[in-house]
Amino acid sequence: MSEPLTGVILAHADVAQAFVSAVQVIAGDSHGLVAVSNDGCDRAALTARINAAIAGRPAVVFTDMPGGSCAFSAAAFARGKDDVRVVTGVNLAMLLDFAFHRDQPAADAAARAAETGRGAVTVVGSPAGARG
Amino acid sequence: MSVDLFRIDDRLIHGQVVVGWGQPLGVAFIVLVDDDVRASEWEQELYRMGVPPQVSVIFASVDEAAAQLAAWQSDERVGIVLTGDVDTMARLAQTVNGAVRAVNVGGVHYREGRKERLRYVYLSDDEAGALRGIAAGGVDVSAQDVPTGTRVPLDEFTA
Numbered sequence: 648m649s650e651p652l653t654g655v656i657l658a659h660a661d662v663a664q665a666f667v668s669a670v671q672v673i674a675g676d677s678h679g680l681v682a683v684s685n686d687g688c689d690r691a692a693l694t695a696r697i698n699a700a701i702a703g704r705p706a707v708v709f710t711d712m713p714g715g716s717c718a719f720s721a722a723a724f725a726r727g728k729d730d731v732r733v734v735t736g737v738n739l740a741m742l743l744d745f746a747f748h749r750d751q752p753a754a755d756a757a758a759r760a761a762e763t764g765r766g767a768v769t770v771v772g773s774p775a776g777a778r779g
Numbered sequence: 780m781s782v783d784l785f786r787i788d789d790r791l792i793h794g795q796v797v798v799g800w801g802q803p804l805g806v807a808f809i810v811l812v813d814d815d816v817r818a819s820e821w822e823q824e825l826y827r828m829g830v831p832p833q834v835s836v837i838f839a840s841v842d843e844a845a846a847q848l849a850a851w852q853s854d855e856r857v858g859i860v861l862t863g864d865v866d867t868m869a870r871l872a873q874t875v876n877g878a879v880r881a882v883n884v885g886g887v888h889y890r891e892g893r894k895e896r897l898r899y900v901y902l903s904d905d906e907a908g909a910l911r912g913i914a915a916g917g918v919d920v921s922a923q924d925v926p927t928g929t930r931v932p933l934d935e936f937t938a
Contacts, residue, residue, distance in 0.1 A: 659794065687888055687889060688888055689789040689790060689886075689887075689888040689889075689890070690789065690790060690791070691890075692888060692889070692890075712794060712829060713828055713829060714792070714793070714797070714825075714826070714827075714828040714829010714830060715790070715792070715793035715794045715797070715829045716790040716791075716793040716794075718825070718828060718829060719791075719793070719825050719826065719828075719829070722825050722828075723822070723825065726821070
């Protein structure tokens with residue numbers, strides 16, 4: 648693949664920028680991640696922000712919720728584009744994994760990120776009496 | 780309980796609607812009145828993605844909504860009727876003449892030709908006039924983005 652994937656984090660308020668900052672702290676660089684907030688946007692304005700962030704490059708768009716304005720706009724933008732995929736329910740684990748696997752096709756990177764993200768959601772703690 | 784909220788929101792079905800209003804009201808159905816979305820199956824599928832399975836989503840044109848409104852208002856469950864712009868709500872209110880008693884302006888964002896009225900409400904002069912037209916029909920029009928926010932009467936944000 649000639650060009651590494653861009654990762655666009657699309658979320659409410661300041662969530663996206665916070666994720667980019669966290670990746671920078673942990674991984675030393677933003678690794679192609681771009682933050683986009685939906686603040687002040689209707690659907691058309693949000694689509695314009697996504698378009699500007701992707702700028703014609705192959706990309707995975709990460710949204711905070713599985714529905715709503717961010718997911719809708721991202722899915723509508725990606726419709727019919729082979730080199731853009733959307734992953735909902737963004738978390739830091741999936742972004743850190745994506746950061747180091749940006750040389751894959753968008754569909755493969757998106758599937759990998761979603762699997763990593765799902766795996767990071769766990770209930771931590773021993774069953775009652777397990778340490779007894 | 781019937782329809783508890785008639786809302787204008789240009790993000791249509793999104794977090795503030797589903798969670799912000801939907802949870803405290805105990806909403807069981809959401810009616811999206813939008814002629815374009817009514818004609819687009821893939822858009823309908825996308826909007827259903829963000830709604831919990833126990834909440835029904837109904838897509839209707841203005842004419843369909845006008846025809847079904849009485850049934851929704853007599854439904855035992857709680858519902859929200861949503862439009863994406865002022866004009867659609869004005870057409871609905873006019874068509875059902877008196878059946879819409881209150882309108883919530885929940886989110887109309889910046890576009891060229893609109894002026895800021897509230898942090899989450901930007902209106903052109905024509906849109907402000909259309910809201911006043913709705914109110915002139917005896918409808919209580921106010922702005923409020925989320926239930927915990929302040930309810931702002933129409934006169935205060937279109938003065």
